[in-house]
Each structure stands twice: as C-alpha cells, then as structure tokens.
Amino acid sequence: MIEVLSAGALATVQDLGRNGSLNLGVGWSGAMDPLALAAGNILLGNEENAAAIEIPVFPFRVRFARSTVFAVTGADCAPRLDDVPVLPWWAQRAEAGQVLSLSVPKTATWQASRAFLCVAGGIEVPLVLGSRSTQLRGAFGGHEGRPLQDGDAVPIPDPGRQLRSGFGLVPPGLALPFEADGVAAVRVLPAAEYECFTAASHDALWSTPWKITPQSNRYGYRLEGHELKPVRPLELRSHGIVPGVIQVPHGGQPIIQMRDAQPSGGYPKIGTVIEADFWRLGQAPIGSSFRFVQCNWDQALDALAETRRWLKNARRLVELHCSQGGEHD
Amino acid sequence: MTDALDHVDQLCAWLADTDINLLELTSPARTLRLLHDGTRVTVETVDGPEAAHQPALLVRAPAPGIFLQQHPLRNQAIAIVGDDVAADAPLGLLQIGPLLLPVSAPLTGTVTDVLAQHGTIVGYGTPLFELQPFEDELKT
Numbered sequence: 001m002i003e004v005l006s007a008g009a010l011a012t013v014q015d016l017g018r019n020g021s022l023n024l025g026v027g028w029s030g031a032m033d034p035l036a037l038a039a040g041n042i043l044l045g046n047e048e049n050a051a052a053i054e055i056p057v058f059p060f061r062v063r064f065a066r067s068t069v070f071a072v073t074g075a076d077c078a079p080r081l082d083d084v085p086v087l088p089w090w091a092q093r094a095e096a097g098q099v100l101s102l103s104v105p106k107t108a109t110w111q112a113s114r115a116f117l118c119v120a121g122g123i124e125v126p127l128v129l130g131s132r133s134t135q136l137r138g139a140f141g142g143h144e145g146r147p148l149q150d151g152d153a154v155p156i157p158d159p160g161r162q163l164r165s166g167f168g169l170v171p172p173g174l175a176l177p178f179e180a181d182g183v184a185a186v187r188v189l190p191a192a193e194y195e196c197f198t199a200a201s202h203d204a205l206w207s208t209p210w211k212i213t214p215q216s217n218r219y220g221y222r223l224e225g226h227e228l229k230p231v232r233p234l235e236l237r238s239h240g241i242v243p244g245v246i247q248v249p250h251g252g253q254p255i256i257q258m259r260d261a262q263p264s265g266g267y268p269k270i271g272t273v274i275e276a277d278f279w280r281l282g283q284a285p286i287g288s289s290f291r292f293v294q295c296n297w298d299q300a301l302d303a304l305a306e307t308r309r310w311l312k313n314a315r316r317l318v319e320l321h322c323s324q325g326g327e328h329d
Numbered sequence: 330m331t332d333a334l335d336h337v338d339q340l341c342a343w344l345a346d347t348d349i350n351l352l353e354l355t356s357p358a359r360t361l362r363l364l365h366d367g368t369r370v371t372v373e374t375v376d377g378p379e380a381a382h383q384p385a386l387l388v389r390a391p392a393p394g395i396f397l398q399q400h401p402l403r404n405q406a407i408a409i410v411g412d413d414v415a416a417d418a419p420l421g422l423l424q425i426g427p428l429l430l431p432v433s434a435p436l437t438g439t440v441t442d443v444l445a446q447h448g449t450i451v452g453y454g455t456p457l458f459e460l461q462p463f464e465d466e467l468k469t
Contacts, residue, residue, distance in 0.1 A: 087400055087407075087419065087429075106402075106403075108403075110402055166433075167429060167430050168400075168428075169427050170401050170427045174401050175427060314428070
C-alpha cells in the first residue's frame with residue numbers, strides 16, 4: 001500500500017488507456033505521457049501497461065507502507081526519499097515507512113509538467129472495461145473513480161521476487177526531440193474539414209506558434225493564436241472524435257482533445273495530432289507555446305515505429321542489465 | 330578536547346608499564362606515534378595531510394560507456410571535488426544507449442578528484458573518481 005500524505009490536485013491512477021469502449025461512449029483516459037509511463041514500467045520489469053500515479057500538481061508526498069522498488073518518470077520533480085535525493089527516471093528501492101516527496105518540476109533541460117510514480121507490479125486497482133485508468137467523467141476506474149486525496153491508501157502488490165534497482169533510463173524527451181524553428185512541435189495530419197478553412201488559416205496553423213491557455217486540462221487544451229476561419233460558416237452534426245483531434249469552434253481558437261475527451265463532438269476538425277507525438281503535448285506546460293508540423297500517414301506511422309523502437313531497445317538493455325550477476329539491493 | 334601532545338609524558342609512562350609496542354593517535358592535523366621497545370619509549374609525530382595513513386580510493390568504471398558527471402535532465406554535477414558522499418551513493422553515471430548505470434562510492438568519504446571528462450567514452454575499469462574514505466570506514 002502507498003499512503004497519500006499530500007495529494008496536490010488532480011493526481012490520478014492511469015495506465016495506457018481504456019481502448020475499445022468508444023462505442024459505449026467511454027473515452028480513452030490513460031497517461032498524458034504514455035512514453036514516460038511505459039519507460040517507468042520497463043525500469044521496474046512491469047508490463048508497459050501497468051498502472052501508475054500521474055501527478056500534475058506539486059508538491060506531492062506519499063509514504064510506502066511496504067518495501068518496494070519505484071521509479072519517478074516524466075518531469076524532473078527532484079524526488080527525495082526521506083531526506084535523500086533520488087535521481088529521476090531511476091529504479092529505486094524504498095523500505096516500508098519511507099516518505100517520497102516530489103516538488104515543482106525543473107524545466108531547465110526539458111519542458112515537462114507531469115510526473116509518473118511507477119511501482120513494481122503496478123498500482124493494484126481493479127480493471128474496469130479492461131483498464132485501470134481513472135475515468136473522471138464517468139467516476140469509475142482508477143482509485144474509486146476520482147483524483148487522489150490526502151489519506152488515500154493506494155494498493156500496490158508485493159514485489160514477490162528480489163528486484164534490481166539502482167539504474168535508470170535517459171528520458172526519451174531528450175533522445176527524441178522534435179522542434180520547428182527552435183519551438184517544441186508536434187506532427188499533425190490534416191483532418192476531414194481541413195479544406196473548409198481559408199488559405200490564411202492553413203498558413204497560420206503550420207507557421208505560427210500556439211499557446212496553451214490556463215483553460216487546459218486532461219479533457220482538452222484550449223489554444224491561443226491566430227484566428228482560424230472557415231471559408232463559409234460550418235454546421236456539423238455531432239460525430240465520433242478521438243484524443244488528438246484539433247477542433248475549431250466559432251471563435252477561431254482551436255481546442256485539442258486530450259485523454260479525457262468525450263467521444264463525440266460537432267465542431268469542425270482542422271487536424272489531428274499524431275499518436276506518436278501525444279506524449280509531447282501531454283507534457284507541455286500551461287503557458288508554453290508549440291508548433292504544428294504537417295505530416296502524412298506514412299510519416300505518422302514511422303514516428304510511432306520510432307518510439308516503439310526506443311521502448312524496445314530500452315527494455316532489451318534493462319533486461320540485459322538485470323539478468324547479469326551483481327548485487328541486488 | 331585537550332591535545333594528546335600535552336599529555337605525552339603521562340602516556341609514555343603508562344605505555345612503559347605495559348607490553349604494548351605501539352600507540353598511534355591520528356587527527357586530521359597530525360599523527361602521534363609512541364614506540365615502546367621493552368626498555369624505553371620514543372616519540373614520533375608526523376604533521377600535515379599525509380598524517381592520515383589511508384590511501385585514496387580510485388572509483389573505476391563498472392562497465393564501458395559514456396561517462397556523465399550530471400544526470401541528462403540536470404545541469405549540475407551529481408558529485409564534485411570536496412563533496413562528502415555516502416557509501417553506495419552515485420557519484421556519476423555511465424550511459425549505454427538509453428540505459429544509465431551508477432558509478433557508486435564504495436565507501437563513505439570525500440571526493441578528492443574527478444578523473445574523466447563529462448561526456449567521454451570510457452572503458453571498463455577506467456578510473457573516474459578519487460575518494461578519500463572517512464577514517465572509521467576503513468576499520469570496519
């Protein structure tokens with residue numbers, strides 16, 4: 001068990017998401033930075049989909065009620081175990097009773113905003129519709145279908161075997177940078193109503209920065225930038241949408257649907273952020289700006305293959321390291 | 330605390346009455362040695378840093394890789410010259426692809442030198458740090 005001493009706000013249990021239930025009106029949920037979650041699980045010998053705690057607001061503090069091995073991935077929030085600094089993206093042993101403290105992320109080398117507390121075996125909440133992710137809209141999944149609160153007891157399994165600790169991974173945010181003109185960027189596929197927008201809107205979409213406004217969260221990011229205008233007013237019936245879709249409501253300021261997006265909407269869609277770059281968006285802090293870079297289907301698949309290669313290589317090296325003789329601590 | 334040198338005569342008298350051959354007292358400033366050959370006691374003192382008879386330890390690369398003094402997410406070194414470090418604490422890192430391995434302090438002590446450049450490729454066993462172990466560490 002992990003006892004939550006200081007929950008911050010909106011910390012939730014997440015795995016890689018609840019796929020396959022859009023037909024029931026149930027959205028994906030899941031980690032805003034799936035790459036950080038998967039990497040944390042690789043460090044601990046977990047399956048990549050094991051559940052972790054996603055932390056967007058700091059400080060955050062927990063006490064380990066049983067000994068385990070954990071890793072804090074995502075943003076570097078200067079983890080401390082009792083009073084001893086712990087490296088980020090590092091498999092670290094915790095003894096029963098030790099307190100882990102996370103503070104406001106340092107963004108000197110990587111602009112990231114969310115941390116993931118991964119534990120050996122994963123957070124042990126029940127599967128609902130095939131996932132342990134918190135479905136906030138429906139108030140199910142995760143830990144009692146809600147964000148964590150002070151005093152919560154979050155179940156974790158007995159690690160069972162002697163786990164290796166004391167090694168880490170280089171964050172893929174540093175290994176797989178993607179920028180346009182020195183600004184963080186994500187790749188976008190033009191969507192169904194792309195052609196309905198003016199040429200000036202197309203130019204603005206691809207060549208001007210977009211700022212993430214404070215009205216942004218796990219449901220969606222409201223952006224601020226040049227006004228995007230349709231050639232003529234567009235009225236659409238509500239239709240199915242997925243996270244990543246960039247909608248343009250009447251004001252011309254786009255909204256990107258994020259992990260907790262509802263599964264339908266009626267605004268015109270100018271583009272879709274590709275799955276492979278979703279983690280970049282998930283880590284982008286409120287107030288930061290980024291660029292959209294146009295890509296095609298093949299490039300989107302290549303980008304996904306690149307992140308899969310990174311994860312596969314990381315798992316291979318971690319397994320190789322853990323299979324070698326050496327001290328277990 | 331009083332200085333042992335103020336009590337050398339008393340210590341010599343006590344030592345002369347025993348069958349102990351050597352009494353050695355070490356402080357960071359000096360070492361005092363009383364040698365008893367069975368008939369008389371002679372006094373030796375050694376001043377300065379070499380007084381401490383502990384050899385500096387070389388901390389070597391546990392594997393080939395790229396030596397990192399700081400974590401890739403940080404812009405400050407994990408350990409610099411003059412830092413006191415705990416046994417098993419990482420002093421630096423070795424990067425092998427995406428994998429990071431620690432270069433750990435074998436004993437509690439003070440970092441006295443960094444022997445490799447950040448970002449250079451090092452082989453197995455390359456000396457990376459010099460560590461002066463704390464006195465009580467060597468005796469256990």
